[in-house]
Amino acid sequence: MTRIVLLFVLFSLNYRAHADLIADTCKKSEYPDLCNSTLRSDPRSAEADATGLARIVLEAALIKASTTFDQVKKLLSKTTEPVLKKCLTACTDLYESILEEIPKAIQNAGPDKNEAIHQGDLAITDADTCEGIFSDGPNKRKSPFTANNIAVQHLVAIAEHILASLG
Numbered sequence: 001m002t003r004i005v006l007l008f009v010l011f012s013l014n015y016r017a018h019a020d021l022i023a024d025t026c027k028k029s030e031y032p033d034l035c036n037s038t039l040r041s042d043p044r045s046a047e048a049d050a051t052g053l054a055r056i057v058l059e060a061a062l063i064k065a066s067t068t069f070d071q072v073k074k075l076l077s078k079t080t081e082p083v084l085k086k087c088l089t090a091c092t093d094l095y096e097s098i099l100e101e102i103p104k105a106i107q108n109a110g111p112d113k114n115e116a117i118h119q120g121d122l123a124i125t126d127a128d129t130c131e132g133i134f135s136d137g138p139n140k141r142k143s144p145f146t147a148n149n150i151a152v153q154h155l156v157a158i159a160e161h162i163l164a165s166l167g
Contacts, residue, residue: 007062009034014155017024021049021050021053022036022039022040022053023036024043025039025050025053025162025165026039026046026158028161028165029158029161029162030154030157030158030161031154031157031158033058034154034155034158035158037079038056038060038155038158039053039056039057040041041083042056042060043068044056044087050165050166051109051110051113051162051163053083053162054109054116054161054162054163055106055109055110057155057156057158057159058102058105058106058109058116058120058155058156058159058164059106060155061098061102061151061152061155061156061159062102062103062106063149064151064152064155065095065098065127065152066099067100067103067148068148068149068152069092069096069098069099070146071144071145071148072088072091072092072130072145073085073092075088076088076089076092076145081090083112083139084141084143087141087166088131090130090133091128091130091145093128093134094126094127094129094130095107095126096123097123097126098123098126098127098141098152101119101120101122101123101126102119102120102123104116104119104158105119105120105156105159109159109163113163113164113166116160116163117160117163117164120156120157120159120160120163121160123156124152124153124156124157127149127152127156128149128153130143130145130149131143131145131146131150149161
């Protein structure tokens with residue numbers, strides 16, 4: 001009976017330590033609510049170290065980027081308006097790059113955090129550029145992807161913050 005109680009206590013302490021890691025990590029983030037919701041929605045977070053948490057957030061960013069890329073392509077296939085077509089074509093190219101950069105960031109999150117952060121910076125810039133394309137020039141319009149572009153940028157920024165804190 002003592003062993004069962006001891007195992008329960010150890011399990012509880014381990015769970016609490018990981019819960020504290022997520023809470024501590026996210027409260028230092030620029031986007032704590034998004035950080036918390038992203039990490040707490042993924043069961044792998046309970047056992048992950050800080051590098052693992054960064055990878056989980058980058059994987060969430062990759063999913064959002066992939067969804068956005070599909071939406072851009074879908075809208076591009078339906079539009080005939082020249083200015084919109086030009087904007088969407090540019091965003092397609094940018095999201096193709098993002099879909100290469102984020103996996104490189106994930107791959108480098110452990111062995112080379114500086115390279116992971118660099119790849120993340122490229123992805124953030126590309127998502128920001130996609131957003132800005134719609135407000136450039138004389139034919140300004142609202143981007144249909146604002147929420148997605150921001151989500152990709154914020155998720156990658158959270159992961160970069162986690163990686164940068166690893167020292």
